[in-house]
Amino acid sequence: MLDETARLLVHGYSWLPALRRDNGTGVAHTRVMGQRAVGLSGPDAVRFFYDEDHVQRRTAIPGLVQSTLFGHHAVHTLDGAAHRKRKGLFLQAMTRPDVADLVDHTAAAWDDAVTAWRPGQRVVLFDQAARVLTRGVCRWAGVPLADADTAPVARDLTAMVDGFATLGPRHWRARRARARREAWLADVLRRVREGRLETRPGSAVDVVARHRDADGEPLEPRLAAVELLNVVRPTAAVAWFVMFAGHALHRWPEHRERLRGGDRAFAEAFVHELRRFYPFAPFLGGRAVRDLHLRGEAIPRGSLVLLDVFGQNHDGDLWGDPYAFRPQRFLDRPIGAFELIPQGGGDPVTNHRCPGEPATIALLRTLVVRLADADYAVPSQDLTISLRRIPAMVRSRFVITPTEGRTAERTDWSEQAVTPAG
Numbered sequence: 235m236l237d238e239t240a241r242l243l244v245h246g247y248s249w250l251p252a253l254r255r256d257n258g259t260g261v262a263h264t265r266v267m268g269q270r271a272v273g274l275s276g277p278d279a280v281r282f283f284y285d286e287d288h289v290q291r292r293t294a295i296p297g298l299v300q301s302t303l304f305g306h307h308a309v310h311t312l313d314g315a316a317h318r319k320r321k322g323l324f325l326q327a328m329t330r331p332d333v334a335d336l337v338d339h340t341a342a343a344w345d346d347a348v349t350a351w352r353p354g355q356r357v358v359l360f361d362q363a364a365r366v367l368t369r370g371v372c373r374w375a376g377v378p379l380a381d382a383d384t385a386p387v388a389r390d391l392t393a394m395v396d397g398f399a400t401l402g403p404r405h406w407r408a409r410r411a412r413a414r415r416e417a418w419l420a421d422v423l424r425r426v427r428e429g430r431l432e433t434r435p436g437s438a439v440d441v442v443a444r445h446r447d448a449d450g451e452p453l454e455p456r457l458a459a460v461e462l463l464n465v466v467r468p469t470a471a472v473a474w475f476v477m478f479a480g481h482a483l484h485r486w487p488e489h490r491e492r493l494r495g496g497d498r499a500f501a502e503a504f505v506h507e508l509r510r511f512y513p514f515a516p517f518l519g520g521r522a523v524r525d526l527h528l529r530g531e532a533i534p535r536g537s538l539v540l541l542d543v544f545g546q547n548h549d550g551d552l553w554g555d556p557y558a559f560r561p562q563r564f565l566d567r568p569i570g571a572f573e574l575i576p577q578g579g580g581d582p583v584t585n586h587r588c589p590g591e592p593a594t595i596a597l598l599r600t601l602v603v604r605l606a607d608a609d610y611a612v613p614s615q616d617l618t619i620s621l622r623r624i625p626a627m628v629r630s631r632f633v634i635t636p637t638e639g640r641t642a643e644r645t646d647w648s649e650q651a652v653t654p655a656g
């Protein structure tokens with residue numbers, strides 16, 4: 235079997251779905267990064283992937299991803315009791331009342347930003363959303379952040395996400411951003427532990443500072459900073475979906491009125507469709523802990539197991555007309571734990587599913603309605619979303635120009651829409 239790493243880097247999101255299509259069972263056998271790998275998707279595959287008796291994470295996450303996206307020795311790399319104990323930290327920080335506070339802080343930051351918009355000004359929606367989310371999450375988490383630092387911190391938080399799947403300049407930017415922000419948060423945590431900085435009891439900073447791992451020991455400062463960043467960084471990354479929301483409202487303006495009208499169920503459905511339709515996490519990786527079988531296909535012990543997130547979120551058997559952006563599909567459809575998997579599947583308490591999913595949905599529900607309610611025009615720009623780039627980006631990062639009144643108009647746009655994989 236030929237190593238497919240180069241093809242993955244070239245083809246991006248469509249690489250794994252195309253490979254899986256070549257095999258009638260939807261299971262792909264391949265090699266990446268010099269290792270045997272098996273790609274899968276479908277609700278049965280999600281169930282299979284999240285069974286620790288089948289697939290574990292230790293040794294599965296490439297150093298390149300740890301040095302940029304997650305940090306070293308982070309919760310993503312743990313299994314079993316050690317994972318569940320560390321995961322408790324995130325679940326504790328992200329309880330329901332806490333999420334409501336996070337949304338309030340972020341909504342206030344958005345409203346401040348919009349109040350400062352001037353007609354005709356050029357606002358890059360991705361950058362604006364990243365700053366708003368950074369301000370909201372830092373205030374909520376108890377991380378001191380001066381106004382002047384908001385933009386550089388937002389740039390670093392999004393750079394860490396932007397550079398995890400490339401070897402080019404974006405990757406090195408991500409590493410430098412991570413080094414800077416781990417040192418920054420390690421210092422914040424040190425000051426809290428030494429009683430030199432006060433923080434709200436129950437805030438993310440407080441929870442991380444006091445957390446004891448499975449060995450009964452507190453996290454050493456750099457590791458504590460890694461995990462605090464694992465709350466703050468992905469919250470800033472919600473900016474990707476705010477940018478995609480701008481794109482969707484422009485491309486399908488018929489949804490704007492319903493969002494403006496305060497239809498909460500529709501807003502939630504819109505958010506689910508955003509997370510399903512637009513490409514973000516391409517696939518998730520683990521390692522087979524023993525010789526396994528799925529749909530009659532052998533998965534040898536030690537092989538990488540790749541869960542095709544993008545493929546599953548665009549699977550025509552699960553989502554009729556999967557390349558149509560249709561929020562209505564979520565209005566009359568309960569979502570199972572193994573179907574819609576932009577943030578992983580299964581049970582976030584016992585496995586690796588994202589603990590920030592309720593917060594992501596709540597933040598987007600609020601920000602998307604505010605965006606729909608804002609008065610702006612969309613100037614001519616390159617709105618291409620290439621499926622070759624991971625993570626995907628609207629090439630222009632979605633530029634808007636605020637207007638005086640409700641005159642948001644549809645301008646000509648010439649981007650290629652997100653195209654079917656393959």
Ligand code: HEM
Pocket residue numbers: 309310311321324328464465466468469471472473474475514515518576577578579585586587588589590591593594
């Ligand atoms: C843009 C929005 C987000 C997306 C697309 C996203 C996506 C994901 C994905 C795909 C995973 C991996 C699941 C797995 O390995 O099985 C994950 C894990 C994780 N996410 Fe998110 N996430 C988002 C927002 C958040 C937020 C707001 C937080 C804040 C707490 C968060 C914290 C985490 C953590 C700590 C993990 C590791 C969980 C574990 O290994 O047990 N994420 N996320």
